[in-house]
Amino acid sequence: MANPVAANPVADFFDRLRKNADAVLAESGDSAKIQIQIGSATCEHAAGSLEALDEFQKHIQASGRDDIVIHKTGCTGRCSKEPIVGIISPGKMPVKYERVDRALVHKIFSSHIQKGEPLVEHALDGSLDERAELSFIFCEGRRCTTGQTLKHAFDRKLKEAGVPASRVKTSHVRCFGACSDETEGKCTHVLVNPDQVLYRISTEKDLDEILAKHAIGGEPVEHLRCPEKPITQDFYSLYGDIHFFNHQNRIAMRNSGIVDPENLEEYVRFGGFAALATVLGKNDPLWVINEVLKARLRGRGGGGFPTGQKWKIAHDQPEKTRYLICNGDEGDPGAFMDRGMLESDPFNIVEGMIIAAFAIGAGHGFYYIRAEYPLAIKRIQNALAQCRKAGLLGKNIMGSGWDFDMEVRLGAGAFVCGEETALIRSIEGERGQPKVRPPYPTVRGLWGKPTCINNVETFANISAIINYGGEWFANQGTADSGGTKVFALAGNVKHTGLVEVPLGTPLSKVVFNIGGGVKDDKALKAIQTGGPAGGFIPASQSEMEVDFGPLSRAGSIMGSGGMIVLSEDDCMVDLSKFYLSFTQEESCGKCTPCREGTTRMLEILEKVTSGRAVLSDLDKLERLAKLCQQTALCGLGRAAPNPVLSSLKNFRDEYREHIVEKKCKAKKCVALIRYQIDPETCIGCTVCARNCPVECISGQRKTAHLIDQERCVKCGQCFEVCRFDAVERV
Structure with missing residues (x-):
């Protein structure tokens, strides 16, 4: 981790800040x-x-x-x-x-x-099934190439030495983030809990020494200690034995679940504001921008534009009044990444924004957060107030002579305001509608001034990039995109939640290694990424790497990070209709391709799911989708057809089944479902008839009943209440 530049007012300020935090926390005595x-x-x-x-x-x-x-x-x-x-x-x-x-x-x-x-x-997650006094957690990241081999060797040595399982247990994590270019491929890292000792080892001889002195003797081997503290050590010291977490690589979410989100002193103890002190100590905006460029950080809000490049454009503008905006208007169904970070680690987002403001030369910043996130709003406001009081915001930040402050603005729930120009209009007090670009906001944005907009997760990575270096961050991802990506894993998956993995991780590993596979062990049908503007990746392509390029070529997008797992019980036509109905309702109506295109596409999908469509409707649907994709004004309209086009491409037979056979195999399209009673199974208990809301079931007690199909409203109540499986849904 980088250290703030010494012998200047900023370094002195940071030293006092850190000592005060240590004193406050020590006075509480909580550590004992x-x-x-x-x-x-x-x-x-x-x-x-x-x-x-x-x-x-x-x-x-x-x-x-x-x-x-x-x-x-x-x-x-x-x-x-x-x-x-x-x-x-x-x-x-x-x-x-x-x-x-x-x-x-x-x-x-x-x-x-x-x-x-x-x-x-x-x-x-059964973490006490194997209890032990010591836990040795081996790093098995891509750069710790010897990690798996040395773990197996250590397991063998423990057995040969007769060390009982009650004394030592071993496990692994995806990555500690402790490697550098000098150590790559030459060693691995091992975290020992509860002693919180991190070793850097390279040979079995190192293992022998650790086994004898630490595993058996209980004394750390000092000369094998890693001199640096990796970014994920604190997190894995607490959660390293949980399978759901040890397949992840935590950078943006490194403090989530370990730090008190309302306590500035705790954040400082966990390395908070060291990055800001480094930046202000160097007093070189171009150095900051260069580190972000080296990191290959791309916007995590969905567009994927290189963050450093965006900052450089804003920095180079002749107009000196500049603004910075954090986009927390998270509107995707099933997405909650931004909310999680705003609520769990707000000071990290604040620090990232202050660094970004210094880099572009902004004097004022805004948090644009949806009003439906009251706790996130409260915690950001609390973080801003504490930072002002501590001299980290406002006038003369950290004694540097530089001024910057921020405020919170609330979004009213308009999905389109996630788009940059619509968001800007909303802050200005106008109706949230996009503008034609160029000029882009970095040239002419809020109140006509150069404006940088990044989303919450983008800012969450900034302090890590400064502390550990742009090259280090870049090495966590792919050749095109550095770092990790946070996903909201949901749908028909066993383990739902927030997942952070390096870019380049196969989709299958997210679903099966972290998510535990498809719920009820059903067959994986598809993975939907990118929210309502994303597409469906069929199970046959589940080895695809999570990155901007591969997802785009497959007809989907990264988006802000929604990831929905779909099983054999899901209907792709019904899901396409669901996502399109969302974007159609959220369309601002400014441009004809989006306003009319999404409406007409939705009408066709309604015909398909109700059994009224003909095969020629599919060609119309595809033409409309491509036209909207190519001509809509903003990203909402251009991406709205993605679910339709990707489902037509990968699941066209399902559309044909709805049209030709008038059948929904997944039994999700109500109009294509029919309920009937098996006379061989029905015992005439009358429960179905007594619960039918339209009284369309007839029959005498102890005789087989019959459903009047013309009167049936297909509510499914009879299917739910029958205790003898006599009611069939076909």
């Missing part, structure tokens, strides 16, 4: 206490974390103990197992529990905290 760590974000609250917090507080008060403290964090991203509670006892392995309700709080407190007996059956 048992910490009950509870997720505190919108998704955690919805799952019941506030009730669990309240119950823990009651137990602590009733016990009279003063050696227990509650530590609130943001969201880890393990959505389907929330609320997640961690018990961190000094000198012991941290234990994480899943789906913690009030009843489980009582068990955790009375058994684990009071008696020291963890509840194995309630541990997150």
Whole structure:
């Protein structure tokens, strides 16, 4: 990690900031206490974390103990197992529990905290199935080429030495991010918990020394310690034993789930504002831009434009009044990446924005956040207030002589305001509609001044790039795109949540290695990326790398990061209609191709799903989609046809089935479903008839019943209530 430049006012300011943070945290004495760590974000609250917090507080008060403290964090991203509670006892392995309700709080407190007996059956993802005093976590990243070999060798040596499984367990993670060009391919890294010792090793001789001194003797091998602290060490010290996390590579989300999002001192302790101190100490905007260019960071909002290039254009404008905007108007159905980062690590986003403002020469910045994110808004406003008070925002930032401040503006939920020019008009108080480009916002944007707009995740990467270097960040991704990408993994997948992986990772690894595969072990049908403006990637192409180029060539987009897993039970026609209905409703109506094109396409899809279409309608649908794609004014209209075109390309037989056979194999299109009663199975219990809302089922008790197809509204109530599987859905 880079260090702030010494012997200048900025370095002195940062030194005081860090010492003050250490003093404040030391005064609390929390590090010597048992910490009950509870997720505190919108998704955690919805799952019941506030009730669990309240119950823990009651137990602590009733016990009279003063050696227990509650530590609130943001969201880890393990959505389907929330609320997640961690018990961190000094000198012991941290234990994480899943789906913690009030009843489980009582068990955790009375058994684990009071008696020291963890509840194995309630541990997150079975993480206590193999309990041990020490955990050795090996890095198996692309640059640690010896990681897997040395892990297998260490496992063998443990067995030969007779070290019991209760003493040492081993696992691996996707990447610690500790490699450099000098160490690439020559070594690997091993994190030892709970001692939080990171080793850099290269030979089996190193393993022998670690085995004898640390694994058996309990003493770290000092000369093998890694001199640098990798970016993910803190995260993996707590979550390195969880399968869902150890296949990821955390950069943008490195602090999510470990740092208190409302505590400036904690953020500073985790390396916060070191990057800003470095930047202001150097006092060279072009150096910052050059590092971002070397990082090959591309905009994470969906467009994928090189961030450094955008900053350079704004920096070079003759107009000196410039603005910076953070786009937090996350409107994709099923996407919650920006919300997660704003709620869980707001100071990191603030630091990234301040660095960006210095690079382009902006004097004022805006957070544009959708009003439906009240907790994200609250935490950003809190972070801004604390930063102003600490001298990190406002006049003479960190003693550098440079002034910059920010404010929050709320979006009213218009999806089109995710587009740059529409967002700018919204901030100006106008109706959110896009403008013809050029000129681009970097030349003529907010109030006619040069303006840079980047999304939340883009800013979340900036401090890491400055601290660890642009080349380091670039090496985490592909030749075209550096770094990682955060996805909201949802749909028919076993493990939903926020996932961060290096660009270039195959889609299949995200779905199966991290997501655990398709729900109910159904067959994978497709993966939809990019939200309503994205496309469907068929299962046959699931080895495709996650990157801007491959996804675009496949008829989809990266988008802001939605990733929906679809199984054999999903209807591609119905899903295309769903996404198109969303974009049609969200169209601002300014340009004819989008306003009329999406409406006419939706009408055709309605005909297909209702059984009224003819085969020639497919040709009309395809022509309309391509015309809209080529002529719409903004990105919303140009990308709206992606679900239609990609489904027609990869699943055309499904469209033909709806039209020719009047059949929806997935049984999602209501108009093409028919309910009938099997007379051989029906026992005449009359439950279906009594629950039918239109009374279209006839028959005497103990005789087979019959459904009047002309009166049936296909609500499916009879299918749901039949206890003998006599009602068939065909």
